[in-house]
Amino acid sequence: MKIISLRLALQTAIFAIVFAAAGRAEVRGAAEGLQGKLEYCKTCHGLQGQGYRGYYPMPRLAGQQPKYLENQLRAFIERRRTNPVMFNVAHVLTPSMVEALAAHLRELNPEPYGGAPRESLALGKTIFEQGLPESNIPACSACHGPEAKGNNEIPRLAGQLFWYTEKALTNWTKERGQGSAQDTSAIMVPTTHNLNQSQIAAVAAYVSNLK
Amino acid sequence: MKLIKSTIAILAIAFSAAGSLSADESLQVRNCTWCHGTSAQGFMRAPRLAGQRDQYIENQLLSFKDHIRDNPRSQQYMWGAAANLSPETAHDLAAYFSTLPPNAADDGDATLAPAGRAIYEEGIAESNVAACVVCHGPNAEGVREIPRLGGLSYSYLKERLEQWGEGFHAAAGPMPQIASTLSPNEIDSLASYLSFVAYDSAQ
Numbered sequence: 240m241k242i243i244s245l246r247l248a249l250q251t252a253i254f255a256i257v258f259a260a261a262g263r264a265e266v267r268g269a270a271e272g273l274q275g276k277l278e279y280c281k282t283c284h285g286l287q288g289q290g291y292r293g294y295y296p297m298p299r300l301a302g303q304q305p306k307y308l309e310n311q312l313r314a315f316i317e318r319r320r321t322n323p324v325m326f327n328v329a330h331v332l333t334p335s336m337v338e339a340l341a342a343h344l345r346e347l348n349p350e351p352y353g354g355a356p357r358e359s360l361a362l363g364k365t366i367f368e369q370g371l372p373e374s375n376i377p378a379c380s381a382c383h384g385p386e387a388k389g390n391n392e393i394p395r396l397a398g399q400l401f402w403y404t405e406k407a408l409t410n411w412t413k414e415r416g417q418g419s420a421q422d423t424s425a426i427m428v429p430t431t432h433n434l435n436q437s438q439i440a441a442v443a444a445y446v447s448n449l450k
Numbered sequence: 451m452k453l454i455k456s457t458i459a460i461l462a463i464a465f466s467a468a469g470s471l472s473a474d475e476s477l478q479v480r481n482c483t484w485c486h487g488t489s490a491q492g493f494m495r496a497p498r499l500a501g502q503r504d505q506y507i508e509n510q511l512l513s514f515k516d517h518i519r520d521n522p523r524s525q526q527y528m529w530g531a532a533a534n535l536s537p538e539t540a541h542d543l544a545a546y547f548s549t550l551p552p553n554a555a556d557d558g559d560a561t562l563a564p565a566g567r568a569i570y571e572e573g574i575a576e577s578n579v580a581a582c583v584v585c586h587g588p589n590a591e592g593v594r595e596i597p598r599l600g601g602l603s604y605s606y607l608k609e610r611l612e613q614w615g616e617g618f619h620a621a622a623g624p625m626p627q628i629a630s631t632l633s634p635n636e637i638d639s640l641a642s643y644l645s646f647v648a649y650d651s652a653q
Contacts, residue, residue, distance in 0.1 A: 279578035282624050283585075291624075293585030294593050324584055327575040 273339050276332070280340065287349035289398070296402035301349050305341035307394040310422045312337055319422065320415045355401035355444035359437065363445025366438060375433050379442065382426075387449045392423050397449035404443035408434060478543055485527065491553050495523060497606045501552030501649060505595040507544035511535055513621075521610070521618045552649045554601030558642025566643025569636055579631050580624075582640070590647045600647030607641035 280300065285291045288301035300308070314320035315329040332340070365371075367387070370378035382393050389395035396404065407414065411431035415424045434442070483489075485496040492498030499507065513519040514532035532540075558566075570590070573581030582599070586592055590600035599607065613619065614629030632640070 275578055278627065279575075279580070282578075282580045282627055286623060291585075293596060294587035294591075295584050297584060323571070324573060324581045327572050327581075331575045 273336060276336060277340060277343060279328075280344070285349070285352070288344050288347040289349040290352045290400040290403065292352070292354070292400060292402055296400045296406060298403045299352065299399050300344045301347035302388070302398070303341075303344055303395050304389040304391060304393065305338070305345050306391040307389060308341040308344065309337055310392055314415065314422055314424075322414075351398035351447055351450060352400050353447070355447040356440065357444070359441035360445050360448070362438070363441035363443070366434075366442045367445050371433075371438070374438075376430055376438075379446070387446050396446040399443075399446055401443050401447040404446060405439055408439045408443065409436070478539055479546060481531065482543065482547070490547055490550055492555065492603055492606070495605060495609075496527075498552055498555070498602055499547040500550035502548055502598055503592045503594065503596065504544040504548035506592065506597040507547055508540050509595050511540040511543065512537070515540075518621050519619050521613050523609075524619075551651070552598070552601055554648045555603040555645045556601075558604040558645035559638065560642070560646070562639040562642040563646055564643075565636075566639035566641070569640055570643055574636075577631065579636065580628050589650050590644055591650070599644045601649060602644060604641045604645040607644050608637055611637045611641065 281288060283291060283293070283297045284300045285297070288299065290299035290301075291297045311320060312325075312329040312332065315322055315325040318326070366376065367379045368385075370376045370381075379396065380387070383389055383396050384393075387395060387397035408427075408431050411424075411427055431439075482499065485493060486499050487493035487496070490498065490500040510519060511532050514524055514528040515535055517525075517529060519528070535543075569579060570582045570586075571588075573579050582590070585596050586599050587596075590598065592598035610619075611629045611632060612634075614622075614626045615632070617626070620626050629637075
């Protein structure tokens with residue numbers, strides 16, 4: 240009898256939780272929680288963190304290096320990276336939450352978003368693997384790794400949205416490039432200046448297809 | 451003489467009827483404008499089609515046909531209207547309506563518009579409300595398959611946002627998730643703001 244009533248109590252409790260969670264008020268109440276924040280990230284960055292092409296391209300976060308994510312979130316707050324929306328988002332995240340979010344996103348591995356133009360993938364591969372010595376462009380793979388997975392503060396490029404990488408490389412000095420002791424984005428300044436627009440498109444298309 | 455007069459009268463009627471459909475004489479357009487207004491600016495609860503993104507209109511027409519968009523008014527009016535639509539006709543209708551210049555409905559609560567604008571442009575990070583601007587654009591102009599929201603009517607915008615929270619049109623990710631984070635007051639503010647956003651021909 241005791242077991243039965245315990246089981247009944249447990250079932251009732253589970254039902255209560257399920258019903259409460261279904262309410263809109265509860266969804267907002269959970270906003271402080273990690274799960275709520277994670278879903279918030281995925282609202283814009285894709286339900287599996289694969290990125291999303293809205294009016295602006297929202298980058299893939301899946302499989303990203305935690306160190307890089309932490310640096311960028313700090314860069315938004317310190318206005319080293321200009322983005323009013325991400326400034327607000329980064330502002331409400333505690334360091335421990337950033338750490339937990341980055342650890343979770345690191346483990347996601349959805350298929351690339353796709354949609355990049357296909358006509359200059361060969362040039363993109365050459366730039367990525369060998370660079371263009373005559374234009375002072377080093378091989379991307381030297382720092383980002385042979386599979387473009389990144390390392391610590393150096394970001395993963397594999398599977399990144401074509402339009403995002405293209406925009407980042409085109410506007411580098413406008414949007415970032417100031418760097419800091421932890422943020423190495425200043426390293427990219429000369430390279431982004433030396434790449435022309437069709438080379439940018441080629442390498443952005445190439446890495447967007449890598450898994 | 452009497453016969454000539456009546457012939458002229460008939461011709462006059464015929465020409466005036468043609469005038470109201472001058473942009474396109476196809477029967478399909480007229481079937482749309484019965485409800486959406488003669489210049490497709492929206493009428494009563496039927497949303498404006500003028501200036502809407504062509505890929506969006508086309509997708510929606512097909513999603514009515516496939517019953518993916520299942521809002522109450524969709525079921526009542528658009529499921530039937532789209533039932534026998536060929537993909538080619540959906541494409542042509544979308545192309546036609548997207549080229550008409552849209553007028554702003556201007557029918558929201560102006561006192562709520564500043565709050566709506568703040569949500570639209572910045573979101574509310576504390577309560578996990580996404581900023582609409584990142585997908586719908588700085589002037590709510592939309593792009594590709596993402597709809598133009600600027601100047602749609604208050605009542606239409608409000609109803610769509612409410613119904614996502616109620617589980618309708620659940621396949622249209624990520625909108626169901628986003629709308630479910632909005633409070634009734636935030637929905638009111640957003641719908642009000644957007645109703646006043648004017649069309650910029652450059653966008």
